[in-house]
Amino acid sequence: MDIRIENLSKQFGRYPAVENVSLHIRSGELVALLGPSGSGKTTLLRLIAGLEQPTGGRILFGDEDASRKSVQERNVGFVFQHYALFKHMSVGDNIGFGLRVRPRAQRPRRAEIRARAAELLDLVQLPGYGDRFPAQLSGGQRQRVALARALAIEPRVLLLDEPFGALDAKVRKDLRRWLRELHDKTGHTTVFVTHDQEEAIELADRVVVLNKGVIEQVGTPDEIYDAPASPFVHGFIGEASSLPVTLSNREVWLEDRWTGLRCNETGEALLFFRPNAVDVVEECSGCIAGVVVGSRRVADRKRVEIEIGKGRHRIEIDLPADRSAAERQRIAFRPTNWHIYPSAGSRVAPARALVDA
């Protein structure tokens, strides 16, 4: 099911949770809504489901306007953050619920409902769990039952609110991979909400980055990671270091030093790069240099904090774990993959480079 969101807004009292959002979700796509808490991602999901009514704009399911329809009429499968399984019903009854409450004319026979529930339990890899109660299941199992329950009504679109938020790291990873496989098998248009950028990048076909109710960027995981459209996206996806720079003469200058980078723009700007995308160089004519003020071990690298220039800007770069980085030691480096964003008030166009000039 193709979903088109057009200029959608939602205000809670005076507080705008979602502001003028437009988005096209293609049929069969797996899309992540990614953002920090309060970014409006869950509100957007609930608006698509019909659990909230928009204060402006509309939502199209295919060619029909869904925004005037109730949640029941929209036929969406919604998986809640804390599963919201019916505690007093067995797993089988939970899954069959959506079929049992259908109007008599469309309601399958009881045996059919049971068969469908068993089929879905097989699909979510919990065969034979139909007679258990939610309280007897682990978190990951409950999550899968909630998914089976949402799939039982043959939804036009599957919506998941922080699907792995309440699970421990190991289960999370397994479920993530499993959900991707399930999506590829069933082909549902799926939208999920997460605050975990790693999860969004690993799982989704496309990622929608939200901040303060506004879409910052929509793109494939590669685009989001390699070409972040704004300082916010750069900082939110992966690690980021930033420095205020001046662009002049097709060169990027940090205070009174040339950084060794070239750029066609002119004016005040911010230079962003990732700690792992730097080349350490010996003293040079064009580089960024500073003194080590601290270091710590991050996975298989050593992350070094460096203080740079008169402004005492602190940034981080990664070094091989065995490389020495004593305090006050001087280190020079050059970013290999970097981005220029306009600093507040300047009109520099965003620019990027993969290889230094």
Next chain:
Amino acid sequence: MAVETMTLFTSPASPPRRLRSATSEAPEIKVVLTTSALLFVAIFLLLPLAAVFVEAFRGGIAAYLSAITEPDALTAIRLTLAVAAIAVSFNLVFGVAAAWAIAKFEFKGKSLLTTLIDLPFSVSPVISGLVYVLLFGAQGYLGPWLGERGVQIVFAIPGIVLATIFVTFPFVARELIPLMQEQGTAEEEAALSLGANGWQTFVFVTLPNIKWALLYGVLLCNARAMGEFGAVAVISGKIRGVTNTMPLQVEILYNEYALSAAFAVASLLALLALVTLAIKTLLEWRFADGIAVGRSH
């Protein structure tokens, strides 16, 4: 060295001091506390209750039976049961509606509604009786208008029902509100997203989640409805054989020095309360899990 240490600790000459768990008390204190609690219950609760039954049967079984089958007594019993049934069913519906509104929606005046629900608890029942006399009595605001149309509320059964409803207003709602607030709306939203309509959501999802608290509230409401004295005394006019409920009947008989008859009716009233209590205990014991999910008294 190690061996020496061990023998030192296991030596019978210095038995290890028995350590209590942090929240436990010394045995003497336990005994004192328990005894005083039991003694208190015996003197203030059990003794009076036993006295009611002893006094009721002082004249023998035959006298007891004739006292409770006397026409005025029978009328009082019937009236009490009828009033309780009406008041409880009304407050059942109101309580669920109010709890639903308060727990699941945000609206203006919500805190006012919450406070108002508690009003009957803080107002003396006599006042609630008086209020209805003031509203519906012959000299009241609405009394003359209603009287012209042949509707009698004060000194009649409708007045008793109204006063009882007022007094027992909070029980069901008070029982449900905290539970429903705690449960939130996620399960209801899940039901709606699966295609259930409002009624199906209420019957299949909400009701099963609140049934024990609801039953509990109904029992408390019922106990109070049957035992209400003050409000009913003011509004009923205490007409023998017509508007006398059981508590009023007990008082009248007592004032007439018909002690054993008074105690006979009182014993019946006490029995009803005991049955209610027994049902409540039975439910708690039988469905401990379901109640514990919510909140237990």
